[in-house]
Amino acid sequence: MIPVEFEYKKAKTLDDALTALSSGNSKVLAGGHSLIPAMKLRLNQPALLVDIANIPALKGIREENGEIVINAATTHGDIERSKLIKEKLPFFNAAASMIGDVQVRNKGTIGGSLAHADPSADWPALVLASDASIEVASTSGNRTIHATDFFNGLFSTALQENEIITAVRIPIPAAGAKSVYLKFENPASRFAVVGCAVLRLATKQTSIAFTGVADYAFRDTNAETAVSGKNLDEDTINDAVNAAVFGVNVLSDNFASEDYRKHLAQVYLRRALQAVS
Ligand SMILES: Cc1cc2nc3c(=O)[nH]c(=O)nc-3n(C[C@H](O)[C@H](O)[C@H](O)COP(=O)(O)OP(=O)(O)OC[C@H]3O[C@@H](n4cnc5c(N)ncnc54)[C@H](O)[C@@H]3O)c2cc1C
CATH class of the missing domain: 3.30.465.10 (Uridine Diphospho-n-acetylenolpyruvylglucosamine Reductase; domain 3)
Structure with a gap:
């Protein structure tokens, strides 16, 4: 489809962009890889695009x-x-x-x-x-x-x-930290069906975040509590996997049902924790 008609402004400075944006019914344009498709579908109909890509x-x-x-x-x-x-x-x-x-x-x-x-x-x-x-x-x-x-x-x-x-x-994580990002990707777009990021500090404090699983990305504090401060042995990793995605409204769509997505999240968390152990 073709977007509705709009004005285009190529901003040279941040102030330039902010002033243009405050004029109402305007949107920032950066890479355009999400906004332009949304405009073509007429999900977004801004009257003005403020291009910030070259500031x-x-x-x-x-x-x-x-x-x-x-x-x-x-x-x-x-x-x-x-x-x-x-x-x-x-x-x-x-x-x-x-x-x-x-x-x-x-x-x-x-x-x-x-x-x-x-x-x-x-x-x-x-x-x-x-x-x-x-x-x-x-x-x-x-x-x-x-x-x-x-x-x-x-x-x-x-x-x-x-x-x-x-x-x-x-x-910047202190020396000795380990980190990993793993995802099960959509084979066409490579968007995450499930993505899991883990940062484990030398103190064994561990941050775990998921994308693709719910309406928006989140820190899994239950899984974090199961592993933070502990050695990442098999039992501890099992505890984290069993605690993960608790109480989360898991997405279900053509790519993955709710049960399958939750299973994927647990599989990818296990792999991520093994990678930083
Ligand atoms: C074929 C394809 C495959 C893709 N695969 C992946 C993938 O595997 N993983 C992934 O994460 N993404 C993927 N993407 C999305 C891609 O990374 C987009 O570039 C990104 O989501 C949006 O960035 P953009 O700079 O293109 O933003 P735009 O499309 O320009 O803007 C997106 C939205 O953000 C707003 N915006 C932009 N910049 C700012 C800013 N600085 N401040 C405030 N608002 C702003 C815009 O107004 C708009 O609402 C894919 C996209 C395509 C088309």
């Missing part, structure tokens, strides 16, 4: 005060190719390489993925497991949203309509 301040990856800062318009491909990410956050590197295909990775952005909050997207699991914070800006100021407060429903987040994600801040 220099919204691109790039750096290390700052013990954190890795990934600016919002950084593409999945930039993250995949970053030596800093490979060294400090290897599970982000692995996740980036599993997204879609080369075209998707070279256009799609981490900020766009987080804002879109597709229940099967990969980045939500990574930002949750790594205790990241999401920086946002609007014409009325800036604020920081912790990843655990960001996702709140199907394609729904804590973002206000006039806000732009500017960066993601990820604490």
